[in-house]
Amino acid sequence: MLKPRLQELCICRSILEDALIKDFLCFLENPEDVSFAYSFAAGLIEKAETLGFSGNILRACFLHVLSHTENTFARTVEEARGHVGRSLERAFVRDMKILADIFHEPPSTMLPLDLLDDYEPTARQATEARSFLEERIEKAASPEAAARAFLDFYQRYGYGELSTCPAFCWNEKEHALRGIEHFEALSLADIVGYERQKKQLTDNTEAFLKGLPANNVLLIGARGTGKSSSVKALAREYYGQGLRLVQLTKSQLGELPRILAALRKFPSKHFLLFFDDLSFEEFETEYKYLKSAIEGGIEARPENVLICATSNRRHLIKERWRDRDQAQDELYRQDSMNETISLSDRFGLVITFLAPDQEQYLAIIAHYLEKEGVRLAPEELRILAHRWELEHSGRSGRTAQQFAVHYLGQMRR
Secondary structure, X not given: OOOOOHHHOOXXXXXXXXXXXXXXXXXXXXXXXXXXXXXXXXXXXXXXXXXXXXXXXXXXXXXXXXXXXXXXXXXXXXXXXXXXXXXXXXXXXXXXXXXXXHXXXXXXXXXXXXXXXXXXXXXXXXXXXXXXXXXXXXHOOOHHHHHHHHHHHHHHHOOXXXXXXXXXXXXXXXXXXXXXXXXXXXXXXXXXXXXXXXXXXXHHHHHHHOOOOOOOEEEEXXXXXXXXXXXXXXXXXXXXXXXXXXXXXXXXXXXXXXXXXXXXXXXXXXXXXXXXXXXXOOOOOOHHHHHXXXXXXXXXXXXXXXXXXXXOOOOOEOOOHHHHHHHHHOOOHHHHHHHHHHHHHOOOEEEEEOOOOHHHHHHXXXXXXXXXXXXXXXXXXXXXXXXXXXXXXXXXXXHHHHHHHHHHHHHOO
């Protein structure tokens, strides 16, 4: 049987800390004791069922660990935007030569089990990043080609959770990004209408991804019109081009300097800092952190970061008529007004989402119904949708989607 020399790994040595690979090492060091082989096989099958590995699941396991474990090669590719020194590349190629048997030989040549060679899980889970790496490694005819496959993968998707998660939140206790495992986002095509608004958003995003000048974005307008869905759809649409969404809350504005410092370490990726439904009461002062982060702070915002916010308020900070009356006693009244509106002025691109008219409202409902194979007669659709609109909070993309859910769940025969 083949016996990969995993203890001789250099750059990729961190994978030896993985619990399942430790079990594999125990078997390699004690090949006469088949209990180690079956213990490892049991863990491998469990991993395959959990993550949806198929085919050669030994290779799938090693590729998963390699793509999720930090190493000097992966970190350098990220920090140097795809450029690595000749000596580091040679060291990584050497590791690829050690791993060649695992990448290209059936598991049965190393383990006394043939069911691992072409495993069929209960439910396959073929993610974009995993498929990208598996296809290129399978075609790699040499250690040099395998190294190139990993370089392309690290540059395109990153490593760790960056490689698999399109969206993140900020863990305040650990001061680190945390991937959102079950990120749900519509596609831009599912946001019916608003073509001009979507084009403004995608044009700005594509300029950002190309390294061209791009503006921070404020999406304002009526409730339930697709502002948040449009931003989330960007993460889904441009994930393969290195865009990652980082959703933050108003209470985390004080963490912005630390967050920006963390994102600066990943220059090959582009991050949208996303504040959903952002607004401030007049007594809240956290908005000053955001003002400094967007423009005016001593430390420059990283080139790989844009800030995007949605709000039902144009100027973000609440202002009452009585505030203006009280300002009559202020010597420099204009200063107070400038303070109130200066935050929204720092967003270079302001996109307005208005409530849909009757035709657009019906078109949104029809789109969701047709996705499920349901087509209503125009008059029936108009009557039912109008009734729903009157019983709920008026016309919006959200009420249109809610009607479609109601119809599909309770009214369809």
